[in-house]
Amino acid sequence: MASIPDDIFFASISEITGKLREKAFSNVELIRAFTARMEHLGPRYNALALLLPQRAHKAAKLVDDDLKRERYRSNLQGIPFGAKDLLSVAGEVTAWGAAPYAGQVFDESATVIKKLEKAAAILTSKLAMVELAGGPSYRFASASATGPGLNPWDRTRWSGGSSSGSGIAVAAGLVTFALGSETSGSILTPSAFCGCTGLRPTYGLVSRYGAMALSWTMDKIGPICRSTDDCGIVLQAIAGADPNDPSSAGKTFYNAPQYTRDIQSIRVGFAPVDFDEWAEPSARPDFAKALTLIRQMGVQVTEAKLPDLPYGAMTGTIIAAEAASIFEPLIAGGKVEQLADKRQIAGLKAGLEIPAKDYLKAMRIRSLVQQAFRDLLADTDILLAPTRLGPAPKISEPLDRPASDRPRPKDPGLTTLIPAGNLAGLPALSLPCGFADGMPIGIQLVGRPFSENVLLKIGREFQNRTDFHKRRPPA
Amino acid sequence: MLATPGALLAQTPTQPQTALPQNPPQGPEAELNAAREQRQRNAELLAKVALPMATEPASYFKA
Numbered sequence: 001m002a003s004i005p006d007d008i009f010f011a012s013i014s015e016i017t018g019k020l021r022e023k024a025f026s027n028v029e030l031i032r033a034f035t036a037r038m039e040h041l042g043p044r045y046n047a048l049a050l051l052l053p054q055r056a057h058k059a060a061k062l063v064d065d066d067l068k069r070e071r072y073r074s075n076l077q078g079i080p081f082g083a084k085d086l087l088s089v090a091g092e093v094t095a096w097g098a099a100p101y102a103g104q105v106f107d108e109s110a111t112v113i114k115k116l117e118k119a120a121a122i123l124t125s126k127l128a129m130v131e132l133a134g135g136p137s138y139r140f141a142s143a144s145a146t147g148p149g150l151n152p153w154d155r156t157r158w159s160g161g162s163s164s165g166s167g168i169a170v171a172a173g174l175v176t177f178a179l180g181s182e183t184s185g186s187i188l189t190p191s192a193f194c195g196c197t198g199l200r201p202t203y204g205l206v207s208r209y210g211a212m213a214l215s216w217t218m219d220k221i222g223p224i225c226r227s228t229d230d231c232g233i234v235l236q237a238i239a240g241a242d243p244n245d246p247s248s249a250g251k252t253f254y255n256a257p258q259y260t261r262d263i264q265s266i267r268v269g270f271a272p273v274d275f276d277e278w279a280e281p282s283a284r285p286d287f288a289k290a291l292t293l294i295r296q297m298g299v300q301v302t303e304a305k306l307p308d309l310p311y312g313a314m315t316g317t318i319i320a321a322e323a324a325s326i327f328e329p330l331i332a333g334g335k336v337e338q339l340a341d342k343r344q345i346a347g348l349k350a351g352l353e354i355p356a357k358d359y360l361k362a363m364r365i366r367s368l369v370q371q372a373f374r375d376l377l378a379d380t381d382i383l384l385a386p387t388r389l390g391p392a393p394k395i396s397e398p399l400d401r402p403a404s405d406r407p408r409p410k411d412p413g414l415t416t417l418i419p420a421g422n423l424a425g426l427p428a429l430s431l432p433c434g435f436a437d438g439m440p441i442g443i444q445l446v447g448r449p450f451s452e453n454v455l456l457k458i459g460r461e462f463q464n465r466t467d468f469h470k471r472r473p474p475a
Numbered sequence: 476m477l478a479t480p481g482a483l484l485a486q487t488p489t490q491p492q493t494a495l496p497q498n499p500p501q502g503p504e505a506e507l508n509a510a511r512e513q514r515q516r517n518a519e520l521l522a523k524v525a526l527p528m529a530t531e532p533a534s535y536f537k538a
Contacts, residue, residue: 139499217534313520320514342506343499350510358514361521363532368524370533398499 002026004033009173010472013079013230016176020067020078027067027078027122031060034080035124038174042125045155046147047168049085050093050126056080059122066120074119076237081116082175084166085126086133086212087221089113096212097162098131099145100335110210111245112179112221112238119237127165127178131339132327133186134162135214136320136347141395143341148395151193152473153439157392158399160190166224167194171473177225177234181211183218184315184422191224191430192387192442197459197469198224199231202449203425204249206235207242215322216247217363218315218422227469228429228459232257235452251450257457261381263297266454268445269304269380271413278415280390283441286434287386290443290462294384297461304380304414307372309365311419317354317362318423324351343400366423373424373448381454383421383446385414387430391439421446429455432468440468 002025008016020027035053042048063078088094088106095101109117117123128146130138141148141158149164151157152172159168163180167190170178180187182200191198199222206221213219223234232255239253275287295301330336331348339345376383393399421428426449430442445455463469500509 310517310520310524313517316513316517317521342503343510346500346503346506346510347513349507350514353511354514355518358518358521360532361524361526363534364526364530365521365524366533367530368526 002029004030009034009037010226011176012227013075013176013233016079017075017077021072023067027060027063028057030078031056031080031122031124034175038082038125038169041172042169042174045150045152045159045168045172046144047128047149047165047172047174048125049095049097049128049146049165052089052092052123052125055092056122056124059117059120063120063122074237075233076116077120079121079176080124081121082125082127082166082169082178083113083123084129084163084178084180086129086181087113087179088210089123089126092126094126095145096132097129097144097146099338099340100330102145106210108210111207111242113210115238115240121237124175125169127169129164130162131341131344132323133181133183133212133214134344135183135323136316136351137343137400138341139343139398139400140341141399143344145340149190150395151392151439153195156394157439158193158395160193160392162186163190163224167191167196170194170196170224170226173472177223177230179221179238180224181219181221182422183215183319185418187222187224188387188418188428188430188444192432193392193440195432195440195468195471195473196224197227197231197432198222198430199235199452199455200428201235201239201253201452202249202427204247205239205251205253205450207240207245207248209242209244213326215319217322218319228431228456228463231429232456253452255453255456257453257460260453260457263299263457263461266458267300267302267379267381268294268384269302269376269382270384271304271411273409273411274385274413274415277409278389278413279386280436283386283390283436286436286441287443290433293462293465297458297465299458302380304376304383306376306412306414306416306420309369309372311369311416311423314362314365314369314423315419317358318366320347320351321354321359324348324354328352369420369423373426377448381447381451382458383414383417385417385444387442387444389415391436391441417444417446425449427452427455429459431459431462432471433466434468
């Protein structure tokens with residue numbers, strides 16, 4: 001039996017595809033190695049919700065049969081992946097990271113799972129997450145039935161959430177790629193904190209069918225990978241119209257950043273105050289270098305500003321109201337008390353008390369947000385900002401308190417880009433761009449609806465010039 | 476990433492811009508009251524935004 005070199009656990013989709021087709025090892029051998037690694041290391045980081053070795057082995061045997069006959073089904077054929085445990089897998093437990101749903105089983109897989117399995121990618125595991133995807137909010141990293149996500153770079157620090165297991169699994173080489181979800185920050189944050197590349201697609205591009213809903217109007221499913229190239233490959237496989245998803249935009253995505261606009265014609269807007277004052281001091285040097293590198297790519301760089309709207313209050317109201325409606329049986333029946341995080345329990349209960357007028361006001365202001373972005377992005381193609389202002393916090397720190405006593409700049413810059421971009425349904429790409437205090441940090445690029453290829457183009461060029469996406473956490 | 480004052484942000488909590496009590500609420504009743512106060516703060520912030528009457532919500536029903 002061929003042994004799988006360690007490098008394979010951190011290899012790209014294309015590299016592994018090449019090795020499989022040249023028969024360096026069989027798919028069964030590959031998947032056996034990845035599942036063993038996940039079984040051994042996943043619990044070390046609280047990354048694992050459920051291992052699926054039999055399912056994975058069975059699928060790998062089929063791939064080997066195909067490869068023997070040179071039946072090449074897709075460029076994801078035989079590639080091991082993990083799925084955030086809010087995505088249903090037929091016949092397997094899908095617990096949503098929450099004690100009240102332990103043992104929950106659906107009889108149909110989520111559309112994105114079906115699409116990836118049809119492409120012959122190999123689902124090896126369900127990945128840990130913050131309970132109920134963190135809605136409406138939570139105080140501690142331990143807000144999960146599987147415990148706090150532990151960062152592979154430093155296990156005393158948080159992995160980020162709510163797609164905690166997805167970020168961990170990719171960073172630690174436990175899967176080649178993972179599926180996460182984002183309502184407001186949950187793909188971008190673990191990507192930044194774990195040193196991964198995460199892509200939040202345009203709202204409606206990827207079907208939500210079979211995914212736990214936290215907020216019908218804000219949830220998106222997307223890839224967390226080791227590179228922009230891999231994000232593009234995965235997004236092409238999972239995107240597309242789905243009649244089962246009423247929010248489906250009815251659009252497909254063809255991974256073709258090389259055919260999109262010339263880099264020199266792309267206009268990037270940023271706020272200097274984000275990099276100079278908002279960013280934590282330990283992160284500023286590498287953020288500054290990332291900004292310089294973006295300029296050196298030849299894009300047109302200008303300053304940008306978001307209109308002064310209450311983005312946080314809007315996301316707070318919309319998500320809390322929608323989540324409370326979705327989980328009303330949980331709340332009314334009392335099982336909400338079984339959740340791990342006290343703030344989350346209280347937030348769900350209070351969400352049931354949000355008057356319709358407040359929800360509708362938030363949704364009406366949301367129309368202004370969309371128009372504001374249409375105006376802003378008429379003259380700018382991409383907005384650039386730090387994904388998070390510093391590295392991952394310590395596990396024990398409350399997540400809703402200021403991390404430092406530094407005076408806050410008056411100019412908000414683009415610090416509200418995550419809630420604002422999610423309210424407008426815009427796509428975003430988080431790229432690892434350096435380190436602070438020995439921990440990864442990331443920058444985010446946000447574009448117009450359905451402009452994922454433009455984001456990937458910039459991301460690919462950035463990763464051609466850097467190697468942060470190839471770095472590995474300490475063994 | 477910082478929220479506008481007093482905001483609750485799902486999935487990835489933010490660090491608020493305004494000063495908040497340093498100690499988390501003690502006990503479920505206090506937590507619920509804190510969540511209600513946050514809801515009220517959000518409502519007050521939303522109320523400050525002047526909206527043209529013709530502005531419709533950012534979602535539509537289709538028959």
